[in-house]
Amino acid sequence: MVGTDIDAIAGHLATLGVRPSAVLLVHTSFREVRPVEEGPLGLIRALRAALGPAGTLVMPAMTDGESVFDPRSTPTHEMGITAELFWRQPDVLRSTHPGGSFAAIGPHAERICAPQPLAPPHGIDSPPGRLLELEGQVLLLGVTYSECTLLHVAESIADVPYSIAHPCVVEVDGAPERVMIPETDHCCRGFRQMEAWMRGRGLSRQGKIGNAKATLAAARDIVAVAVERLRQDPLVFLCPESAACDECDEARASVPGRSGAG
Numbered sequence: 001m002v003g004t005d006i007d008a009i010a011g012h013l014a015t016l017g018v019r020p021s022a023v024l025l026v027h028t029s030f031r032e033v034r035p036v037e038e039g040p041l042g043l044i045r046a047l048r049a050a051l052g053p054a055g056t057l058v059m060p061a062m063t064d065g066e067s068v069f070d071p072r073s074t075p076t077h078e079m080g081i082t083a084e085l086f087w088r089q090p091d092v093l094r095s096t097h098p099g100g101s102f103a104a105i106g107p108h109a110e111r112i113c114a115p116q117p118l119a120p121p122h123g124i125d126s127p128p129g130r131l132l133e134l135e136g137q138v139l140l141l142g143v144t145y146s147e148c149t150l151l152h153v154a155e156s157i158a159d160v161p162y163s164i165a166h167p168c169v170v171e172v173d174g175a176p177e178r179v180m181i182p183e184t185d186h187c188c189r190g191f192r193q194m195e196a197w198m199r200g201r202g203l204s205r206q207g208k209i210g211n212a213k214a215t216l217a218a219a220r221d222i223v224a225v226a227v228e229r230l231r232q233d234p235l236v237f238l239c240p241e242s243a244a245c246d247e248c249d250e251a252r253a254s255v256p257g258r259s260g261a262g
């Protein structure tokens with residue numbers, strides 16, 4: 001056997017607090033978790049074993065938006081090997097947003113992957129928005145809150161004043177066409193502040209899965225804490241101007257009445 005065995009990992013997930021029958025959104029870097037018996041597919045098996053047959057496993061399946069999206073063939077972009085293999089597994093559904101798709105398997109997969117508006121890609125009516133509605137859990141496995149897409153749902157609920165449009169190729173009347181999709185985009189490093197906020201209030205659980213640091217929290221707690229902070233300071237997730245972060249400066253410049261700032 002090479003790596004931690006699948007049953008042991010499933011047991012560690014249960015100890016961490018993954019509930020059988022939960023709806024679980026997983027963001028992971030396999031490089032941090034390995035070695036695992038059977039590799040990334042073994043990790044997927046362990047996650048499914050921890051959730052049981054009544055659980056729903058969800059992973060991001062986002063793409064680069066540079067070609068017409070086909071949920072059956074377009075590879076993911078910078079989502080990691082586990083997410084890239086997950087959507088390709090039998091019976092896994094994939095949502096149809098051309099840039100911001102997610103993949104899911106289990107009783108709530110169809111709801112998670114139902115059609116959604118083009119913008120915002122991660123609003124209330126999107127796969128992570130439905131995770132919130134279904135009172136799901138988020139597992140960050142070897143990654144930080146900077147990978148936590150659910151925080152864009154919180155930005156949408158808090159109606160943050162920044163918005164950046166990115167080009168995305170979609171099919172219009174059978175022909176590829178480039179459209180601009182506005183979203184609450186920035187470098188997302190500011191999302192890492194969530195770790196201390198969540199831990200400080202005892203709302204997240206930490207542990208080790210394989211070799212990776214793991215953080216588990218309820219979707220509604222993540223959104224509640226983020227929205228509370230955003231109401232105090234709508235730009236709290238943007239890097240300070242002194243950080244000279246191009247992406248966050250661009251987001252700050254998009255705020256009405258602040259163009260030219262930064």
Ligand SMILES: [Zn+2]
Nearest residue numbers: 187239245248
């Ligand atoms: Zn930044």
